[in-house]
Amino acid sequence: MGHKFLFKRRKKIKPLARKLVTSSNPQSIISEQFRTVRTNIKFSMPNRELKTLLFTSSSIGEGKSTIAANVAIAFAQEGKKVLLIDADLRKPTMHYTFLKTITPGLTNLLTSYWNLNQVVKESGINGLDLITSGPIPSNPAELLELTSMDMLITEVKEKYDLIIFDAPPVLSVSDAQVLASKCDGTILVISSGSTEKVNVIKAKEVLQASYANILGTILNNYKIGKNHYYYQYYG
Amino acid sequence: MEEAITLQELFKIIKKRFVLIITILVLSMTVAGAVSYYYLTPIFQASTQVLINQKEFDQNQFNSQDIETNLQLINTYNVIIKSPVILSKVIDNLNLKTTADLLHKQITVTSEQNSQVVNVSVEDPDLQKAIDIANMTVKVFQEEINLLMNVDNVNILSLAVITKDTKPIKPNLILNIGIAAIIGLIIGIGITFLLEYLDTSVKTEQDIGELLGLPILGLVSPISNKYLKKTKEPKSHNRNGA
Numbered sequence: 001m002g003h004k005f006l007f008k009r010r011k012k013i014k015p016l017a018r019k020l021v022t023s024s025n026p027q028s029i030i031s032e033q034f035r036t037v038r039t040n041i042k043f044s045m046p047n048r049e050l051k052t053l054l055f056t057s058s059s060i061g062e063g064k065s066t067i068a069a070n071v072a073i074a075f076a077q078e079g080k081k082v083l084l085i086d087a088d089l090r091k092p093t094m095h096y097t098f099l100k101t102i103t104p105g106l107t108n109l110l111t112s113y114w115n116l117n118q119v120v121k122e123s124g125i126n127g128l129d130l131i132t133s134g135p136i137p138s139n140p141a142e143l144l145e146l147t148s149m150d151m152l153i154t155e156v157k158e159k160y161d162l163i164i165f166d167a168p169p170v171l172s173v174s175d176a177q178v179l180a181s182k183c184d185g186t187i188l189v190i191s192s193g194s195t196e197k198v199n200v201i202k203a204k205e206v207l208q209a210s211y212a213n214i215l216g217t218i219l220n221n222y223k224i225g226k227n228h229y230y231y232q233y234y235g
Numbered sequence: 236m237e238e239a240i241t242l243q244e245l246f247k248i249i250k251k252r253f254v255l256i257i258t259i260l261v262l263s264m265t266v267a268g269a270v271s272y273y274y275l276t277p278i279f280q281a282s283t284q285v286l287i288n289q290k291e292f293d294q295n296q297f298n299s300q301d302i303e304t305n306l307q308l309i310n311t312y313n314v315i316i317k318s319p320v321i322l323s324k325v326i327d328n329l330n331l332k333t334t335a336d337l338l339h340k341q342i343t344v345t346s347e348q349n350s351q352v353v354n355v356s357v358e359d360p361d362l363q364k365a366i367d368i369a370n371m372t373v374k375v376f377q378e379e380i381n382l383l384m385n386v387d388n389v390n391i392l393s394l395a396v397i398t399k400d401t402k403p404i405k406p407n408l409i410l411n412i413g414i415a416a417i418i419g420l421i422i423g424i425g426i427t428f429l430l431e432y433l434d435t436s437v438k439t440e441q442d443i444g445e446l447l448g449l450p451i452l453g454l455v456s457p458i459s460n461k462y463l464k465k466t467k468e469p470k471s472h473n474r475n476g477a
Contacts, residue, residue, distance in 0.1 A: 037453030
């Protein structure tokens with residue numbers, strides 16, 4: 001029994017360590033890159049309150065969940081009280097990344113009488129809490145549009161310094177648009193070498209159409225060239 | 236998206252797919268080498284030389300006028316050597332299973348500018364046969380020219396002989412591999428630029444700036460497994476500390 005348990009745990013720890021570089025390997029170049037992202041996010045809105053942050057991308061598999069998690073950790077390491085919410089109710093991944101159960105989660109909060117304290121999970125990282133997606137609903141876009149979502153945002157804004165939402169891709173479903181209009185800032189994750197140019201342009205238009213405040217982009221999977229020596233030097 | 240490509244970008248594109256280019260290059264060279272070595276029948280060449288000169292014993296001095304005449308004759312002779320009259324006799328004498336037309340293609344007649352020496356070369360997969368044909372051709376030619384033009388001015392300078400180090404002239408392995416290398420390089424670079432042209436994905440910070448006009452909050456490198464190994468130590472430290 002004990003052996004089995006141990007084996008299972010080890011197997012699962014590997015992807016965790018890989019994805020959450022900021023916590024598992026704070027000295028690495030990539031962690032430094034996330035700290036740069038953190039700084040740039042702070043400077044992107046110096047005179048407006050920035051409490052809710054949405055991460056999305058044009059299409060699937062561009063790394064938005066990984067980046068959202070790492071940025072959340074980077075902010076938590078700075079001493080902020082951060083809440084990470086898996087708002088991707090179609091293909092949730094946060095519970096895998098942090099090795100948590102999927103329920104109870106966001107859908108429970110939005111549809112039934114669960115309260116925040118029952119749903120929020122500790123991430124295992126100081127200062128970072130998370131809300132997993134909860135059971136996958138049949139109508140995610142409508143769920144996110146509910147007034148209970150607005151109420152939830154108001155509630156968590158009081159308890160946390162920063163709330164980070166991990167949203168589905170903009171171009172496939174309207175979920176991200178709905179959320180983006182409710183958030184203070186939206187960040188578009190672009191995967192170097194795989195995101196189509198046409199798609200990013202469309203994604204930007206779609207987000208702007210829903211009155212999202214696009215703070216900027218993060219270029220993921222970017223191979224550092226020789227001209228970026230300073231990363232190497234300081235990292 | 237019409238933009239001029241600078242030389243630097245050109246090099247970058249080639250550098251990026253360098254492995255692909257080299258692979259295609261080596262592959263085409265190997266194929267060319269293997270095909271020429273294993274599949275193409277080697278062709279041997281035998282050459283004979285004929286001197287065209289008027290035999291006039293009474294006249295001791297060379298007359299430049301004579302040489303001029305001879306030179307003009309050579310052009311005529313070049314045609315005669317390869318004419319069916321000669322070639323059909325060669326085929327008869329050697330009992331060859333070929334036609335005058337086919338034999339015509341195997342024979343090359345060349346003469347240097349302003350020289351009275353004519354080279355007759357024969358190409359054949361069989362070296363002995365090439366030698367026989369070359370020798371027989373000039374012999375028949377020498378005899379026939381007497382009848383045809385009523386002159387006796389053809390001397391055989393050298394006959395084709397078998398030598399130990401005779402190597403096939405075709406296929407030329409180095410030439411074929413060389414050509415394949417050039418073609419391979421062109422194809423490789425062609426594919427590289429085609430892929431680059433077809434790849435419409437976002438790649439650099441400049442792309443984002445041009446396309447979206449949005450600020451870039453950061454670059455994130457691919458999270459590779461190399462960070463996994465590094466992570467183990469600090470992680471255990473943390474646990475001990477906590």
